[in-house]
Amino acid sequence: xxxxxxxxxxxxxxxxxxxxxxxxxxxxxxxxxxxxxxxxxxxxxxxxxxxxxxxxxxxxxxxxxxxxxxxxxxxxxxxxxxxxxxxxxxxxxxxxxxxxxxxxxxxxxxxxxxxxxxxxxxxxxxxxxxxxxxxxxxxxxxxxxxxxxxxxxxxxxxxxxxxxxxxxxxxxxxxxxxxxxxxxxxxxxxxxxxxxxxxxxxxxxxxxxxxxxx
Numbered sequence: 234x235x236x237x238x239x240x241x242x243x244x245x246x247x248x249x250x251x252x253x254x255x256x257x258x259x260x261x262x263x264x265x266x267x268x269x270x271x272x273x274x275x276x277x278x279x280x281x282x283x284x285x286x287x288x289x290x291x292x293x294x295x296x297x298x299x300x301x302x303x304x305x306x307x308x309x310x311x312x313x314x315x316x317x318x319x320x321x322x323x324x325x326x327x328x329x330x331x332x333x334x335x336x337x338x339x340x341x342x343x344x345x346x347x348x349x350x351x352x353x354x355x356x357x358x359x360x361x362x363x364x365x366x367x368x369x370x371x372x373x374x375x376x377x378x379x380x381x382x383x384x385x386x387x388x389x390x391x392x393x394x395x396x397x398x399x400x401x402x403x404x405x406x407x408x409x410x411x412x413x414x415x416x417x418x419x420x421x422x423x424x425x426x427x428x429x430x431x432x433x434x435x436x437x438x439x440x441x442x443x444x445x446x447x
Contacts, residue, residue: 237405252361259432294429
């Protein structure tokens with residue numbers, strides 16, 4: 234995949250230069266979907282087990298890379314998160330993510346996992362940590378979780394960038410899913426799609442490829 238907008242790439246490189254470390258993040262959340270075959274007015278009447286505005290984070294995957302060392306992997310953080318509003322996973326959610334009920338039944342809550350993530354990042358904060366995800370969903374979901382619980386967001390929303398948006402700008406292409414973008418960049422997908430830590434690892438690979446593109 235060829236860089237079509239070098240000025241956009243330079244802008245991305247300028248943004249990441251604001252901190253030594255970049256945390257590549259992917260979340261999974263409680264979810265449900267409409268049965269196949271429903272027409273529009275039937276969807277309006279159908280009650281999802283997990284309404285879109287009640288989705289909760291159930292997995293956090295994060296990969297930290299050192300931008301001053303050419304994007305070298307520094308460490309990984311992964312944790313399940315126990316949901317509150319809808320503690321039972323839907324069949325759709327389990328099939329999509331491969332996360333099982335037992336995984337979240339034994340997990341810590343959002344506030345506890347946020348503390349664990351901050352402890353993981355603590356040695357690197359002095360030299361600066363920014364974070365990215367594929368799209369704005371992850372940033373918005375962490376904010377929604379925090380607002381619902383009356384606590385601080387797990388990650389600073391002001392230190393976030395959507396690599397999905399940057400990818401579309403740099404390569405002058407349509408916005409696409411992470412797996413499609415990885416393939417377009419010649420990267421082999423590793424792990425299970427829609428699992429937080431695996432998606433975060435693949436996101437880190439995409440970031441590394443983009444930042445070193447000519």
